[in-house]
Amino acid sequence: MDSRRFIIIFRWTVAAAALAGIVLVYSRWLHVNQTTVALTLLLLILTLAANWGFRYALVTSLAATVCYNFFFLPPIGRITIADSQNWLALFVFLVTAAVGSRLSQKARDQASRARSRQREVELSFQLGRELLQLDDVGNLQTALPVLIARVTHASGVVLYLLDGDRVFQHGSTVISAEVPHLRQVALSLREPDLEATGEVRIPIMAGARPRGLLTMTGVRVSSESLQTIGGLVSISLDRAQALADLAKGEATKESERLRTLIIDSITHELRTPLTSIKGAASALRANRNMPADMRDDLIDVVDEESDRLNLLVERATEMGKLDARQVHMTFRAVNVHDLLEQARHDCASSYAHHPITIVDGNVPDVWADAELVQKVVCNLIENAAKYSPEQTPITVSARVQGSAVSIAVADRGYGIDPSEQSFIFDRFYRARNPHEHISGSGMGLAISRAIVEAHDGTIEVTSQPGSGSVFTFTLPLATAAHEATLVEM
Numbered sequence: 001m002d003s004r005r006f007i008i009i010f011r012w013t014v015a016a017a018a019l020a021g022i023v024l025v026y027s028r029w030l031h032v033n034q035t036t037v038a039l040t041l042l043l044l045i046l047t048l049a050a051n052w053g054f055r056y057a058l059v060t061s062l063a064a065t066v067c068y069n070f071f072f073l074p075p076i077g078r079i080t081i082a083d084s085q086n087w088l089a090l091f092v093f094l095v096t097a098a099v100g101s102r103l104s105q106k107a108r109d110q111a112s113r114a115r116s117r118q119r120e121v122e123l124s125f126q127l128g129r130e131l132l133q134l135d136d137v138g139n140l141q142t143a144l145p146v147l148i149a150r151v152t153h154a155s156g157v158v159l160y161l162l163d164g165d166r167v168f169q170h171g172s173t174v175i176s177a178e179v180p181h182l183r184q185v186a187l188s189l190r191e192p193d194l195e196a197t198g199e200v201r202i203p204i205m206a207g208a209r210p211r212g213l214l215t216m217t218g219v220r221v222s223s224e225s226l227q228t229i230g231g232l233v234s235i236s237l238d239r240a241q242a243l244a245d246l247a248k249g250e251a252t253k254e255s256e257r258l259r260t261l262i263i264d265s266i267t268h269e270l271r272t273p274l275t276s277i278k279g280a281a282s283a284l285r286a287n288r289n290m291p292a293d294m295r296d297d298l299i300d301v302v303d304e305e306s307d308r309l310n311l312l313v314e315r316a317t318e319m320g321k322l323d324a325r326q327v328h329m330t331f332r333a334v335n336v337h338d339l340l341e342q343a344r345h346d347c348a349s350s351y352a353h354h355p356i357t358i359v360d361g362n363v364p365d366v367w368a369d370a371e372l373v374q375k376v377v378c379n380l381i382e383n384a385a386k387y388s389p390e391q392t393p394i395t396v397s398a399r400v401q402g403s404a405v406s407i408a409v410a411d412r413g414y415g416i417d418p419s420e421q422s423f424i425f426d427r428f429y430r431a432r433n434p435h436e437h438i439s440g441s442g443m444g445l446a447i448s449r450a451i452v453e454a455h456d457g458t459i460e461v462t463s464q465p466g467s468g469s470v471f472t473f474t475l476p477l478a479t480a481a482h483e484a485t486l487v488e489m
């Protein structure tokens, strides 16, 4: 038996039992006057009318009239149809049944309308909130149909945008999504429209101008809610556009600022070696009979300063390429011992006055672009030598740390003031005292950080002024999954 039939049978049984109960109680045990009986029956009819509707109250009214007449109106035990009291009781019972059921039906309708209105308000609120929380505004159009289907429980959603004739859809869609058709509807529709097929179509407007069309199947919401949904979609598209414009503007401004900064810095840094080269060249030209040792000194100056110029230009170019993601990286499993030895060899000239030790403890291979990582190690060794008194030792070590290998370059040099430690990885930042005389570009650590981050690693420093610094960076361990996919950037 289905539950609906069960409920109907249950209700009829309860109504009959209640009527029988009242009659039994008043006729057998509680002997009360006729008015009390009539009022009790009236109460039963009103209760049935209010809770279960007119049908139950009507039938019970008829049965109650018969019972009232048979059991309580003299002559008791006989039905006197012609009795006017009979008709009056029947009339009162019927009117009570009709009025009671009507009132309760009205109340039920109002409650259900209020509930569905509340559901719709909640729906609009939820949709609005989710649209505002959507971080990935770049993919908003793709995300919109998914989000709308989730919130409205629509079985299919199609979003069509006139701009670029783009269609985004989600769900089991039986909506006709041919572009010419959608375009035609989007251009002509001004109000939400419910098709005979159950398809809902909402125009998406930008002010008074049509912007697109949202089509849904399997939703049951009022036309006000449809309008709200259309409005919310339009607002979120506006927001995405505004954010994209803003980001573009910010990016242009930032790149402009960086360009100026690079030019300023390079101009400033180039000036010192250029002045020295120019000075040396002029001195050589002016004094052709200069003693040989003096001439050699000046030629050394030209040589060193040209190298410095070269390095500056090289670093600026490298930084620019890293910024523009133009550096081609070839990842493979790299032996850490070989990598550190190669780096030591590459920058041998920079640490001539420092003993250097490598402690690699046979760590497993890392997944890296060997050439670029050697640059990072070289850079850190150069800095360690540059910012330490001569003959102080430099130690390069490697150890496994979770799923990565951490490589550290430690020196016993001047150290870095704690207040400056967080800035030294910024481009062009050079810590102030006590080594202002030491030349540099302020780009080495910025380049190193960019390279390490391209390896999904991190780089940091711990340092104590006067005692030395330890620069540590991490690289991922090479895994079988890595080997399977050769990643190139």
Ligand code: ADP
Pocket: 383, 384, 385, 387, 411, 413, 414, 415, 416, 424, 429, 430, 431, 432, 439, 440, 441, 442, 443, 444, 445, 446, 469
């Ligand atoms: P550069 O050395 O060319 O100035 P870097 O980007 O390599 O640029 O370094 C930025 C700053 O960080 C340096 O100017 C220096 O003040 C500080 N620094 C880097 N390495 C060390 C180190 N090992 N010891 C002390 N200070 C360091």
